[in-house]
Amino acid sequence: MPLSFVTAIFTGNVQRLSFEMLEAISGGVTLCISLLGMMCFWNGIMNVFKECGILNEISKLVDKPLDWIFGKNNLTANDKQNLSASFAADFLGLGNAALPFGIAAMKGLSKGKTESASDSAIMHAVLNTVPIQLVPATLIALRSRHGSVNPFDVIPAIWFCSAIITVFAVVVCKMFAKISKREKKDD
Amino acid sequence: MIDIITSLVLPLVLCIAAMGFLRKSEALKAFTDGASDGMKCCMELLPSMLLIMCCVNALFSSGLADILCSLFSPLLAMVKVPQEMIPTIILRPFSGSAATALADKLFSQHGADSIASKTACLLMGSTDTVLYTLGMYFGAVKIKKTRYAIPASLIVFVFSVVLCSFVGNAIYN
Structure with a gap:
C-alpha cells in the first residue's frame, strides 16, 4: 500500500x-x-x-485423501463434510457454492482460535488457491469466442497441471508446518 | 456436448436438494437456518473484502503493477515463459477479472490456439486469485496471524507458473 x-x-x-x-x-x-x-x-x-445425510456419503468417498492431507485425527466429521462439499463444488465449477462451504470448513479448522492460524486452516486456504476444476467454463467460453479450433483441447493438460500443483501445495504446506513446529521446540 | 453437461450440474444439484425436501419435513427449516448463517458470514466478510479491494485498486491505479510486470519479465523469460503472457501471470494472484481481461486481449492478439494462449489457459485453469482467496478465508474467521500462509501460497504459485510454461512448451511446441 x-x-x-x-x-x-x-x-x-x-x-x-x-x-x-x-x-x-x-x-x-x-x-x-x-x-x-x-x-x-x-x-x-x-x-x-x-x-x-448426503454430505456424509460424499465425505466418505474422500475420507482417505483428506486424512493424508490434513493428518489423521485432526478433523471432526463435521469438518470433513464441509471440506468435501467445498472441494466438490469447486470441482463441478460451482465456485460461488464452494465459498460458503469453504468458510464453514475454515471455521471448524481454526477451532475458534482467532490469534493465529492453525496448520490445517492454512492448508485449507492454500489448497483453495489452486482449485481443481472439471470443466473450466469461463476459459472455454473465452477461447471459443476467439475462434479456437477446438476450445476443449486444453482440458487434459489443465487437469494434469492441477493435479501436480495440488500435490505440490500439500507438500509445501506440510514442510512449512514441520519447520514451524521445530522452531517452536527450539524456543 | 461438454457445455450441456456443465449447464446440467446446477439443476442436478438442486434436484438432489429437492429430494431432501421430500424425504424430510424439517428440510425447509434446515434451508432457512443455513441461509441466515450465510447472511451472517457475508457480513463478516465485508471488512476484509473492503481492505483487499482498496489495496488491489491502489496497486493498479498507481502504476505499480506495470512496474512489477517489467521487473519480473526477465526472470520469467528465463524459465521459458512465452513473453506475451507475462502480464497475465503477474496479475493472476491479485485480480481475477483483470487477468481474465488480459487473457482475452492475449487471445485476440495472438489467436486462441497459439502457445502463449494455451499456456495462459493452463495457468488460469489451475490457479486462483491467491490474495483474494487467502484474504477471504482468513478474513471470514478473523484470524490475525496468517503465519506461513502467504509465503506458502506464493511458492505454490511460482511453481505453477514454471510447471505450466514447461508443460505448455512441451505439449504445444
Missing part, C-alpha cells in the same frame, strides 16, 4: 489513485451484496444436504 503511494507520486497518478481507492470501497460493498444472495442460498442448500 505505501509502495503504491510512492509509485503514484513518481508516476504522477496520485489523483487517480485516491479516486480509485474511493471507488474500491463502494465496489467492495457492491461485491458483498452481490455475493449475499449466493451465500445465503448455498448455505441453505448445504444445510439441507447435511440434514439428509
